Amino acid sequence: MLTSGLKAWVWQRLSAIYLAVFLIWLAAHMWFFPTAGFTGWRAWLAQPVISMAFALFFLSLMVHAWVGVRDVVMDYVHSLVTRVAILTSVLLLLLAMAAWAFLLLAGIDYRTA
Amino acid sequence: MAKGPAPVNLDLRTIAFPVMAVVSILHRISGILLFLAIPLSIYAMHLSLKSAQDFERLGAFLHSLPVRLLAVVLVWSLLHHLFAGIRFLLLDLAIGLSRTQARMTAWLVLAGSLLLLFTFVWAI
Numbered sequence: 001m002l003t004s005g006l007k008a009w010v011w012q013r014l015s016a017i018y019l020a021v022f023l024i025w026l027a028a029h030m031w032f033f034p035t036a037g038f039t040g041w042r043a044w045l046a047q048p049v050i051s052m053a054f055a056l057f058f059l060s061l062m063v064h065a066w067v068g069v070r071d072v073v074m075d076y077v078h079s080l081v082t083r084v085a086i087l088t089s090v091l092l093l094l095l096a097m098a099a100w101a102f103l104l105l106a107g108i109d110y111r112t113a
Numbered sequence: 114m115a116k117g118p119a120p121v122n123l124d125l126r127t128i129a130f131p132v133m134a135v136v137s138i139l140h141r142i143s144g145i146l147l148f149l150a151i152p153l154s155i156y157a158m159h160l161s162l163k164s165a166q167d168f169e170r171l172g173a174f175l176h177s178l179p180v181r182l183l184a185v186v187l188v189w190s191l192l193h194h195l196f197a198g199i200r201f202l203l204l205d206l207a208i209g210l211s212r213t214q215a216r217m218t219a220w221l222v223l224a225g226s227l228l229l230l231f232t233f234v235w236a237i
Contacts, residue, residue, distance in 0.1 A: 013202065013205065016198055016202065017202070020195060020198065020199060023191070023195065037165075037168070038161075038164075038165040038168035038169070039165070041161060041162075041168070042162060045162070061151070065147075065148050065151065068144045068148065069145075069148055072141065072144075072145065093152075094151075097151055097152060097155055100155050100159070101155055101158070104155070104158060104159055104162060107162070108162060
């Protein structure tokens with residue numbers, strides 16, 4: 001099967017840029033304006049813009065992790081059957097992690113946070 | 114010329130690796146560690162949002178010694194992967210391609226990661 005690696009390369013770079021910007025912003029925010037305990041953390045995360053930023057973070061993370069792990073597996077696992085088994089498992093895991101993260105964010109009660 | 118296949122040396126112990134190669138393989142290793150840390154990290158976030166009691170217990174757990182050691186490894190992984198990643202993005206833009214520049218930025222990645230790691234350890 002002849003495919004170019006261009007799409008994966010673009011997705012890896014795009015997701016990397018969002019991840020880098022988000023993480024640097026998050027680190028700076030927590031350094032200068034740390035949230036106060038449980039209530040402060042929940043209230044901050046419950047804000048729609050912050051929740052959306054985190055949702056995009058988890059989405060970018062799964063895309064980025066998928067491309068990265070796929071590259072590593074392609075480099076070291078040469079049996080087609082084993083490779084398909086591993087990649088399918090990883091894909092399911094990443095999708096499950098994304099779903100969990102989104103459910104977490106959606107579950108913060110905006111009314112009481 | 115001698116006949117037969119060319120000689121192959123894959124004994125890593127006999128190869129002198131340029132610093133850029135070290136940065137590159139560490140970028141891959143740190144990536145794998147970060148990937149493995151994803152489920153635990155989301156679980157930690159889950160606990161942090163569940164209840165005030167879970168939040169406090171998570172905090173206590175994170176401050177225990179074995180977890181702190183793990184945190185040092187993961188924070189280094191994040192820092193190195195981020196800095197080495199930025200270096201790769203710059204290389205994509207043809208910045209830092211010459212051997213001297215590549216060597217310098219590679220050392221900057223290693224030093225920067227350790228510097229911020231110590232800052233984290235000192236602060237937390």
